[in-house]
Each structure stands twice: as C-alpha cells, then as structure tokens.
Amino acid sequence: MDVREQLNILGRMGENPSFAGKIREINRFPLMARGIDILQINLGRRCNLSCRHCHVNAGPDRTEIMERPILEKCLQVLETFPIATIDITGGSPEMNPHLEWFITEAARLNRRLIVRSNLTLLCEESYRYFMNVFVQNKVEIVTSLPDYLASKSDRQRGQGSFGKVIAALRELNTRGYGRKDSGLVINIVHNPVGAYLPGSQAALEHEYRERLRTEHGLSFSHLFCITNLPVGRYLDYLMESGNYEDYLRTLWHSFNPDAVDHVMCRTTLSVGWDGSLYDCDFNQMLGLTVNHGAPDNIMNFDMNRLKHREIVINNHCYGCVAGSGSSCQGATTGA
Ligand code: SF4
Numbered sequence: 098m099d100v101r102e103q104l105n106i107l108g109r110m111g112e113n114p115s116f117a118g119k120i121r122e123i124n125r126f127p128l129m130a131r132g133i134d135i136l137q138i139n140l141g142r143r144c145n146l147s148c149r150h151c152h153v154n155a156g157p158d159r160t161e162i163m164e165r166p167i168l169e170k171c172l173q174v175l176e177t178f179p180i181a182t183i184d185i186t187g188g189s190p191e192m193n194p195h196l197e198w199f200i201t202e203a204a205r206l207n208r209r210l211i212v213r214s215n216l217t218l219l220c221e222e223s224y225r226y227f228m229n230v231f232v233q234n235k236v237e238i239v240t241s242l243p244d245y246l247a248s249k250s251d252r253q254r255g256q257g258s259f260g261k262v263i264a265a266l267r268e269l270n271t272r273g274y275g276r277k278d279s280g281l282v283i284n285i286v287h288n289p290v291g292a293y294l295p296g297s298q299a300a301l302e303h304e305y306r307e308r309l310r311t312e313h314g315l316s317f318s319h320l321f322c323i324t325n326l327p328v329g330r331y332l333d334y335l336m337e338s339g340n341y342e343d344y345l346r347t348l349w350h351s352f353n354p355d356a357v358d359h360v361m362c363r364t365t366l367s368v369g370w371d372g373s374l375y376d377c378d379f380n381q382m383l384g385l386t387v388n389h390g391a392p393d394n395i396m397n398f399d400m401n402r403l404k405h406r407e408i409v410i411n412n413h414c415y416g417c418v419a420g421s422g423s424s425c426q427g428a429t430t431g432a
C-alpha cells in the first residue's frame with residue numbers, strides 16, 4: 098500500500114474524532130516540540146528481515162541507504178548542539194556501509210549512543226565484527242524480541258529469527274552486555290504479535306527476565322513495550338486481516354490524556370535516509386516531513402526553528418497515547 102493510500106485510510110475515523118480534534122478537546126492543540134534531546138537517524142530501509150509489524154516496510158529488496166555527506170552533516174549538527182542522544186535506526190543499520198565509521202565518530206562526542214539492531218545479522222560471519230564495534234564504542238543496543246516464545250516471535254519476524262537473536266544475545270552477554278556494572282546496555286523491545294495493545298511494561302519485563310534467564314541463561318538491561326502503530330506493513334496486516342477498524346477503535350478507547358505531554362516527537366527529531374526531517378520515524382514512513390515553516394532537510398538545519406516547531410499529526414498518533422503511552426524508549430507514563 099503506498100503512502101497516499103495509507104493516509105487516506107488513516108483519515109477515516111467513523112464517528113470518532115480525529116486525533117487533532119481529540120487533543121483540541123483537552124487543550125493540547127497544537128502539539129509543539131519543546132527541544133531536541135534525541136536525533137534519530139534512519140540509515141536506510143534495507144534489512145535482512147521482513148517482519149510483519151514493520152512500520153518501515155524494510156526488507157532485503159529495499160535500496161534506500163543514507164549516504165556519507167548526509168551522515169557528515171548529522172555529525173556537524175551533533176558537534177554544534179548539545180543533543181543528548183544519538184539514536185541510529187533502519188532497516189538494519191549494519192547494512193549501511195558507513196555504520197562503523199559513523200559509530201566511531203559519534204562515540205567521540207560522548208553522548209548516549211544507541212543502535213537499533215535486529216541482532217540476527219550479527220550471526221552472519223561478515224557482520225560479526227559489529228559486536229566488537231559496539232563493545233569498543235559502548236554502544237547501547239536496542240533489539241526487538243516480540244515474544245519470549247520462539248513460535249510467536251518467529252510468526253512475526255520469520256522462521257528461525259528467534260534462535261538467531263538468542264545466539265547473538267548469548268555472545269553479547271559473554272562480552273558484558275546486559276551484565277550489571279559492565280556499562281554495556283542492551284534493551285529488548287516487546288511489541289504485540291497481533292492487533293492489541295502491549296500489557297504492563299513492568300510485568301512483561303519481569304516475565305521476559307525470568308523466561309530468558311531460566312530457559313536460555315540470558316540477561317538484558319530493560320524491556321521497552323512499544324505499541325504497533327497503523328503504519329507501513331503493520332497497516333497492511335491490519336487491512337488484510339480485517340482488524341483495522343477494531344484496532345483503531347481500541348486505540349481511540351484507550352486514549353490517555355496524560356500521555357499526550359510525553360509523546361516522543363516533542364523532544365526528538367528524525368532524519369530520513371535522504372536527509373529529510375520528520376517529527377518521528379512513523380511520520381517518516383508516511384512521508385510527513387516537518388512542516389509549519391521549519392526547514393525540512395538536515396542540510397538546512399536551523400535549531401531555533403526546529404526546536405519549537407509545531408508537530409505534524411494524524412490519526413496514527415493515537416498509537417502513541419493509548420494505554421501507558423508508547424515511544425522508542427517504551428511506555429511513557431510509567432504504568
Ligand atoms: S522491524 Fe526491524 S528487523 Fe524487522 S523488517 Fe523492520 S527494520 Fe527489519
């Protein structure tokens with residue numbers, strides 16, 4: 098489904114108010130950024146997997162890759178402004194040939210440095226060296242494991258993917274990742290395998306910790322629960338399975354006004370593979386660049402105009418404020 102079709106579908110809300118209407122009701126419209134604490138850089142849409150919940154529509158056939166001049170500009174922005182967190186994502190960031198160089202340069206800036214890796218690629222001989230790169234540069238790893246049961250996880254991410262994540266986690270554990278006092282952090286992302294909201298993050302973290310410890314002898318730092326937003330391949334899945342209306346209704350009924358103040362776009366700026374700027378990775382996949390007069394490409398970066406920009410919203414935003422709230426760092430309201 099192309100981006101225009103996705104936006105048409107998202108625009109249909111039946112008798113429910115649009116997201117803009119809903120936040121107007123609670124006096125939060127327009128939604129404004131309050132700074133840039135996280136620069137999230139999407140290195141491209143190539144990936145060795147094709148997960149069913151992927152909002153990026155990433156996969157082995159995608160060709161979009163961030164080129165070096167754009168990465169250099171990202172570094173220049175980071176050197177100039179005290180942005181606390183550098184969050185590298187994809188696709189599989191490891192499939193971008195500039196990743197090692199970029200990590201080494203970014204690590205010199207002494208910020209929190211995150212790489213979102215699906216880990217399965219690290220089991221391949223030609224990518225194993227990234228384990229060393231991550232350790233040497235104290236990269237914080239965020240990895241997706243939709244469920245601690247192999248059958249459920251594989252249903253979402255492809256046959257055999259669970260076993261590879263477990264194998265990579267084991268090796269990363271032996272290098273110190275997820276071990277107390279090592280300074281090496283690995284966080285796991287849980288997202289529902291079907292058309293429903295994640296459960297309590299604290300309870301699921303406890304459950305994952307116990308299951309991974311007792312069944313595989315593994316440890317990790319924290320668990321993030323992320324709600325699937327109706328974008329990309331997940332929207333295709335909702336449409337094909339006839340679950341779209343019900344899922345949007347669930348999001349709408351679970352609207353949590355407290356979560357509106359904590360949506361990640363208020364403190365994040367997302368950079369696309371071609372340098373385009375977005376309020377978040379979801380808007381990136383919907384082609385909704387930053388708007389309302391802020392420069393929309395990193396080559397024209399202007400901190401003053403971007404840090405107080407009005408955020409571009411649509412009905413997919415209900416996913417960030419449903420239940421306990423959801424962001425790339427997990428639940429936002431502590432439930
Ligand atoms: S969810 Fe992550 S690992 Fe899966 S296809 Fe998308 S980018 Fe790749």
Ligand code: SF4
Nearest residue numbers: 360362377379414417
């Ligand atoms: S989808 Fe993006 S723009 Fe919408 S609330 Fe979530 S983070 Fe903000």
